[in-house]
Structures are given as C-alpha cells and as structure tokens.
Amino acid sequence: EPEVTQTPSHQVTQMGQEVILRCVPISNHLYFYWYRQILGQKVEFLVSFYNNEISEKSEIFDDQFSVERPDGSNFTLKIRSTKLEDSAMYFCASTATGLASLEQYFGPGTRLTVT
C-alpha cells in the first residue's frame, strides 16, 4: 500500500540554525500539507500546497517557514532560523484532491528538537 514517508525521523539542531524536513507524498497525490504537534498539545495546521504554490497557511507559518516541491517526488519544509519553540513533531500529509471530505494520508512524522 502506498504511504507517505518523512526524513529524518529525529532532527536535533541548535537555535538559529536552518533545518529542512523532507517528505515524499503518495505518488499520484496533488495536495500536500504540513502540520505540527508540540508535545502535549494539539496537532496544528501549518500550510497547504497545490500546483506549486501555497493555497493556505496558518498564523504559525511566518516568514521563517517556507515550503517547496523541488522535484516530482519531494515536498520540503524549511525553517530558516530555528527557535526553541519550534521543537515539535512535524507531520506531512497528502491527498489526491482538495475535497474536504477526503482522507489525508499522513507520514510518521519528524521530531525536531531545538537546543
């Protein structure tokens, strides 16, 4: 069964450093998402991406964040200058269409620890 994959599974970085989290969505999917979950808190939407552009972003997704689909398979989230409060589990998801009723397929997550 096709699945969403994410690398690395755990990333430790120092405050102020740039990190890139990588995702490989399901191959025929067209809509891509990033969510995050700070320990003990809700899973929060960060950004959605379709047709090589951001379709929606949350207040969390400020200028320090960017997303890219550099080739036909990868979908990346970049944090330019990490802060302690960026420590969280980051989940990538994808869907075939943008229908609200459709299941989103999630990757296993990347745990980001900023020290």
Next chain:
Amino acid sequence: GDSVTQMEGPVTLSEEAFLTINCTYTATGYPSLFWYVQYPGEGLQLLLKATKADDKGSNKGFEATYRKETTSFHLEKGSVQVSDSAVYFCALSDSQGAQKLVFGQGTRLTINP
C-alpha cells in the same frame, strides 16, 4: 474559527470494556468529521469519517455518528482489545473551500489485558 474539543485523557480500560471518547465541534459551515488514530511510532491513520449529518462512520468495530443538533461525533466501541491502545484524534475539515484539518487534543487510550 473552527475548533474541536475532545475528551481529556489518558483513558485506561480493561480488555472487553465499552469505550466512549467524546468529541464536540464548532464550525461555521458543514464540516466533514474524522477520527484518526496514531499507533506508537507511526503516523496518523484514518479510522473512520462522516461527511453529513446523521451519517455513521464505522471501522474495526469503532463507530461514530455525526450529530448536527449536538455538534458531536463521539467515538464508541463495544469491546476493546489490547491492540486498540493508541492515541485517538477527532478532527474536522470545513466544507467552505479549506481542506485543512482542525484537530482535537488527542486522547491516549491504554487497554490492559
């Protein structure tokens, strides 16, 4: 904005017990409602969904009914198993053009043999 409120956890039950995890929502449109489950070390997986009022979603013995009048989507299972131990997330996706999911805080369920 849209929001989901979920029963606080953690919840610990014995095998074969009846399970209810409460979920209520606030939304401006006509959302689709979901239960996702996260097993240890894995990503979130769809457990069940309902896309309109009075729909019942079901899967693996779990059920939830979309109740518009009470804005609820409570998860139930008649007889839980040790393998049901996981974190359960209630979520909605608003029909007003946005495909993002809005999640509840998650409920950690532990089933003891």
